[in-house]
Amino acid sequence: MSGRSPATVTMYHTYADKHVIPALGARKLRDLSVEDVDRWLASKTDELGTRSLKLIHGILNRSVKSAMRRDMVKRNVVDLCDIPDGRAGRPSKALALAQALAVLAEAETSGERIRAYIVLSLLIGARTEELRALLWSHVVAYDAEREAWLPVAEAGWDHEEFAIYVWRSVRQKGDTKTVKSRRSLKLPRRCVEALRLLWDVQQTAREKARERWQDTDLVFCTRTGTPVTAHNVRRDFRKVVDAAGLVGKQWSPRELRHSFVSVLSDSGVPIEDISRLVGHSNTVVTETVYRHQIRPVIMQGAAAMDKIFGS
Structure with a gap:
């Protein structure tokens, strides 16, 4: 994991030691099947969130790819598996x-x-x-x-x-x-x-x-x-x-950023402008990440038609 911070390396080691190795570490790669990996990921859905499931899938995926480069296995069954949705985490929110x-x-x-x-x-x-x-x-x-x-x-x-x-x-x-x-x-x-x-x-x-x-x-x-x-x-x-x-333990500093988006959206600032201000590559990212903070724009069509044709 060259180029990663020590904290990131430690986190990956922890996930590997706790979730990957105990369940699959003793299996021979040539005997590992798609069904085995699917069952393993499914068994973790009540324990881990979706992000963590993606992380442990990635650990195993990179491990098998490394084995393929060394001719230890002919195909990567992990790459063929879909990652299920995990346990629901705490939803992000914004200050009114x-x-x-x-x-x-x-x-x-x-x-x-x-x-x-x-x-x-x-x-x-x-x-x-x-x-x-x-x-x-x-x-x-x-x-x-x-x-x-x-x-x-x-x-x-x-x-x-x-x-x-x-x-x-x-x-x-x-x-x-x-x-x-x-x-x-x-x-x-x-x-x-x-x-x-x-x-x-x-x-x-x-x-x-x-x-x-x-x-x-x-x-x-x-x-x-x-x-x-x-x-x-x-x-x-x-x-x-x-x-x-408010209850401090229910809020995190990153939710001030969500609040920034919410306040601007409620004030009528276009999503394109908000996207540039928060440093997103496009409005799709803004709408996906901050979908609960963005004021719906579908009202604009109705408002325009009311203005054009009246009631």
Whole structure:
């Protein structure tokens, strides 16, 4: 698994050791049949979700392909099997507008880091792995005198227009999820204010930490400049959600992105524009992943006909 992160390698080892090897590890490949694999996958449907079923199928599939390259088996029966639907997982959801306003209001009274994190997630729809990798050099202001976009460290905060370059993520190689995910987004004023406050707090933390400070240039970092973990973000986010009158453990940071899509869709923003803002390759991806958050567009035909022909 070259090129994968240590966490990913560990996850695959765990699935192989728990689900693949105990059931099929002792079987000779030449005796393995499509029916054997189908029965094995079917036996896991009450235990695993669909994504996990795809994962264990992939582990076995790659193993058999490796055996084929070494002339240990003549055909890959795993590749002929369909993957069944697994156990239903927790459905993703989005904050209603009133809930989003309550979370934002509570974030305003919380620490500067989680405040900026929630405001950016909800108002620009960035992925959580994108925000955790965001650099200050990618937070830019438009300098009207020089007619150029410059990092805020150079340009300062006394400008009208600001943007961020969503060019990185915390994935193994630092790339965004897809090529289309690499995008530049203008910042709403509320985001600018949250980032400016976080900048000031971080400069103070840098002075206090002195030689312990690690100059990572990360926007979202610890008191010594080191990267924050997904656990750090989830813990702080759920505290804010609890304080806003919701049940924190029922929500995850990624659902701020779902809320971004939902709020824009309810406000009449076209699906094509939403797709570009969230960094999807096309509207099909947006409609599939966020189908519960997208306002149905089939009403448009009826509205047009009512306008043309009347009641």
